[in-house]
Amino acid sequence: MAVMDRTGVARGLEKIAAYLELKGENTFRVRAFTGAAKTVEGFPGSLSDAIADGSLAEAKGIGPAILQTITELVETGRAELLEELQREVPSGLVEMLQISGLGVSKVRTIHETLGIETLAELEVAALDGRLAALPRFGERTAQIILKGIGFLREASQSRLVHHAADEAATLAEALGRVPHVVAVHVAGEVRRRMETVRELVVVLVADVPPEEIFRQLSALPGASEIAGQDERRATLRLAAGTAVQVIVTPPQNLGAVLVQATGSAEHLAALAAHATRGGFTLAGTALWQGSRFVPTPTEEALYAAIGLPWIPPELREAGTALGTPLPRLLERGDLRGFLHCHTTYSDGSTSVAELAAACAAEGYGYLGITDHSRAAAYAGGMQPDDIRRQWDEIDAVNAANPGIRVLKGIESDILVDGALDYDDDLLAGFDFVIGSIHSRFTLTREEMTDRVCRAMESPYFTILGHPTGRLLLAREPYAIDLDRVFAVAAERKVAIEINADPHRLDLDWRVLRAARAAGVMISIGCDAHNLAGLANVTWGIGVARKGGLGRDDILNCRDAEGFLRFARARRP
Secondary structure, eight states, rough: OOOHHHHHHHHHHHHHHHHHHHHTTOOHHHHHHHHHHEEEEEEOOOHHHHHHSSSSHHHHOHHHHHHHHHHHHHSSSOOOHHHHHHSSSOOOHHTTSSSSTTTTTHHHHHHHHHHOOOOHHHHHHHHHHHTTTSSTTHHHHHHHHHHHHHHHHTTTEEEHHHHHHHHHHHHHHHTTTTEEEEEEEOOHHTTTOSSSSSSSEEEEESSSSSHHHHHHHSTTTTTEEESSOSEEEEEETTTTTTTEEEEEEGGGGHHHHHHHHHOHHHHHHHHHHHHTTTTTOOOOSOOOOOTEEEEESSSHHHHHHHHOOOOOGGGGTTTEHHHHHHHHOOOGGGGGGEEEEEEETTOHHHHHHHHHHHHHHHTTTTEEEEETTTGGGGGGOOOHHHHHHHHHHHHHHHHHOSEEEEEEEEEEBBOOTTTTTSHHHHTTTTSSHHHHHOSSSOOOOOHHHHHHHTTTTTTTTOOEESTTBBBTBBBBOOOOHHHHHHHHHHHHHHHHEEEEOOOTTTSSSHHHHHHHHHHHOOEEEEEEEEEEEGHHHHHHHHHHHHHTOOOOGGGGSOOOHHHHHHHHTOOO
16 A cells, blocks of 8 residues: 555645756756645556556656655665755744745745745844845835745644545545444545535444544554544544544434534534524434434434434535525536646646547547646746637547537636737637736735736637635735625626636635625636546536526537527627
């Protein structure tokens, strides 16, 4: 069994790249490790198997030296190169690179001029004026850094939902092999599809007392210790540092326990109050009617006992009124088209034909290719000649694959003045246009809102991509008046994207109801840069469901012709 999973290996390679950059190593070497991290994160299948059969060695950007480092990480959780760099470069400098606005040159300046090596020292320097006094810093930069330190500390307590879900699934598989464990259920924030997760929670159904199960947990692969144990729950600490709450229940109580373990706290409080009004007591581990124990072998049984329909976990948040009709939430089978993906024409690693074949295999009727526009030079943005070559290739793929239709799209940068990248004559040749912001994130709220609203005036603008620019646990949303954006989008018949990349999940589910109330159509775009990115749709669907959206609310639940009618409605 591999000691470190794909995500851990990718993070290790990214750390190596950061250390090398801070040391001033060759740029090509830094980029090699950064590229290898992306390859690993998007690599299909088991890394252990790929190392053994040689397929990883053939992957893009995986040379012998990097392969050796990956092998060490997979097999031992350590790497000689990483440990050597950690001895040479203070780890706090790498943490500083995660603060928005702090690049390598500024971190070096801070370290060499002020001798700062930790976030705590950086915070003190920002507060006492030393940071502001540095050349090219100033008070505004010091305040931005202070804000970034706070954000980084908050982020350190959480992990992205797809990483947490992968970790929980691996653990659940191992727990399912423990003797006398009848069933395993992942609960908590992962089950509710929260965008970031602070705690893993797993419910075990067992036919023996909990203490017999707990005695076996420390022998699990990757487990380091058992802590905080009581009569029915224990905290399992994994070798990677993750703490997992493990709850053991007999079958007759599963429903009550699973509801409690899933949360949220607001939903549980509302549920308990509703139960009390009906003469029941919901005490976390069990449902009672007076002194009579009420068996709840399933969640459905619990909700039915207190006079409620079963509520999907995604809706178990503050704001879901009990007893009101529940919407029919979006399902994977409702989606007809796969949107927002990048190919080898910009910064993707997959060809048009490969994406088409993969989407056809997933049951999609159409695929919208949206490589970066030329303003995104860092991402290999396409020049006009590249676009025409891609259009020819798409025509050829469509001719050869009648089972799926490939649409010609673009992710056009919204320039600082609100113009779209490329002139109207070229934009008119695309089937649809996603407009996105990739630069100048520090505009004022009014300036950024004006920028986006001016862009939506273009008759070729179809979808607003990742509308707030956030990167979860890495970059806060830029300042923007979403209510005004929603109003203009509704008026101009522009859709707004749920960007399903689990690093973004933007729009936030908390504002989706407001968007639909304003009359805005929503699309789900996966922002896929490789074949593994097709799985991002899971997280986009989770956001839509948390926002109470169903099939009729989502643009790419329409067939290809319906989608194109929407895209062409305002064109001259």
